[in-house]
Amino acid sequence: MTLKQSKEAENKRAFGPDLIRATAIVLVLLSHTFPGGTMFPVIGAARSYWGFLGVEIFFLLSGYLIGGILIASLFDGELDKLSGIVSFWKRRWFRTLPNYFLFLVLLLLLFHFRTGNFPPKSGSYFWFGQAILSAYPDLFFTAAWSLSVEEWFYVLFPAVLFALTKLMAKRKNALVSTILIFLIVPLIIRGFFCSPENSQWDWDGGIRKVTLPRLDAIGYGVVLAFCRSQRSEIWRFLVRIWPVGMVATLGLFGHFCWHVVSTSSGFSSNLFVFRVFYFCLMSLSLALVFPKVVEMAQPANWSAVVVRKLSLWSYSIYLSHVFFDELIGISLKPISPHLHGLEPLVGGALIWLTTIPSSALLYSFFEKPLTNLRDQPMKTILGSFR
Numbered sequence: 411m412t413l414k415q416s417k418e419a420e421n422k423r424a425f426g427p428d429l430i431r432a433t434a435i436v437l438v439l440l441s442h443t444f445p446g447g448t449m450f451p452v453i454g455a456a457r458s459y460w461g462f463l464g465v466e467i468f469f470l471l472s473g474y475l476i477g478g479i480l481i482a483s484l485f486d487g488e489l490d491k492l493s494g495i496v497s498f499w500k501r502r503w504f505r506t507l508p509n510y511f512l513f514l515v516l517l518l519l520l521f522h523f524r525t526g527n528f529p530p531k532s533g534s535y536f537w538f539g540q541a542i543l544s545a546y547p548d549l550f551f552t553a554a555w556s557l558s559v560e561e562w563f564y565v566l567f568p569a570v571l572f573a574l575t576k577l578m579a580k581r582k583n584a585l586v587s588t589i590l591i592f593l594i595v596p597l598i599i600r601g602f603f604c605s606p607e608n609s610q611w612d613w614d615g616g617i618r619k620v621t622l623p624r625l626d627a628i629g630y631g632v633v634l635a636f637c638r639s640q641r642s643e644i645w646r647f648l649v650r651i652w653p654v655g656m657v658a659t660l661g662l663f664g665h666f667c668w669h670v671v672s673t674s675s676g677f678s679s680n681l682f683v684f685r686v687f688y689f690c691l692m693s694l695s696l697a698l699v700f701p702k703v704v705e706m707a708q709p710a711n712w713s714a715v716v717v718r719k720l721s722l723w724s725y726s727i728y729l730s731h732v733f734f735d736e737l738i739g740i741s742l743k744p745i746s747p748h749l750h751g752l753e754p755l756v757g758g759a760l761i762w763l764t765t766i767p768s769s770a771l772l773y774s775f776f777e778k779p780l781t782n783l784r785d786q787p788m789k790t791i792l793g794s795f796r
Contacts, residue, residue: 473631
């Protein structure tokens with residue numbers, strides 16, 4: 411599959427990747443809407459983990475899909491030229507940026523309406539620079555951190571791969587070297603953050619949501635794409651041992667909840683293994699489950715339609731639910747005394763009821779039409795806006 415053929419491949423949707431994407435977005439929505447987290451610590455811990463898990467699944471899937479496109483393009487010779495990388499960037503940006511900028515502007519206006527000011531570092535959100543190597547500012551557009559990780563990966567990975575193809579005789583060596591760089595360098599950066607001089611950095615906003623230390627989460631997805639395209643025997647082995655990955659994922663879930671509940675202070679920010687290697691363990695456990703799900707056949711019932719729709723709408727859901735969360739929170743505040751403690755339940759239900767249908771419309775009338783422009787020449791695109 412080359413960059414020119416990727417549009418056709420994307421239209422032939424496979425059930426497995428759709429199921430992965432649908433599961434991820436449901437986990438994220440549950441983490442932000444499931445009631446009882448303030449009254450019952452174990453529910454609060456589980457909610458935090460669901461969101462964490464959902465985003466990590468998105469990262470792995472993104473690396474797998476984008477890695478597959480880049481690997482095929484590399485061996486087809488498209489990445490030997492700078493125009494091949496520019497074409498890749500153009501396709502990615504038409505897919506991801508319009509929705510992002512729409513909700514960035516909406517949230518900026520909502521923030522200004524609520525406070526009379528714009529949030530700190532608001533300009534940096536337009537180029538995903540709000541937390542490249544600094545603590546994430548959690549006061550505004552909290553979901554943007556994961557998009558920053560993805561966008562910078564889309565920029566840096568092809569650029570490093572292109573540079574190494576010019577330095578190495580064999581393309582496969584350049585590919586393997588690039589993958590290793592994106593697995594090892596973020597690990598080193600996280601290790602630096604664990605030093606005593608940086609002890610003020612917390613696990614969530616100071617490590618998990620910082621851009622450069624998290625690029626390896628997508629890199630593991632590229633490893634899976636490499637195994638499927640270049641090492642089929644490893645891929646088949648991974649398909650068979652999926653129960654190991656499931657047990658590991660559940661074990662990490664249990665440990666996370668136990669730690670949060672037992673310490674009553676959130677996840678550990680001091681222990682080296684949690685700050686550095688916990689993310690690797692999460693990626694590896696999911697990577698062991700991933701190939702089995704990718705190979706799943708589509709069921710012949712209504713569930714396949716639900717999964718496909720949620721997958722198609724997932725990006726719009728991910729962005730829009732943040733906006734509706736803010737808007738509903740503002741709307742419910744004046745009447746919260748009359749809800750008799752049911753505000754979290756009512757608010758959560760309203761987020762689901764507004765986010766899903768709005769995302770369906772947004773996908774059909776905004777996201778998809780703009781995504782379809784990415785295969786058009788820039789002259790044609792610019793001319794259509796005149």
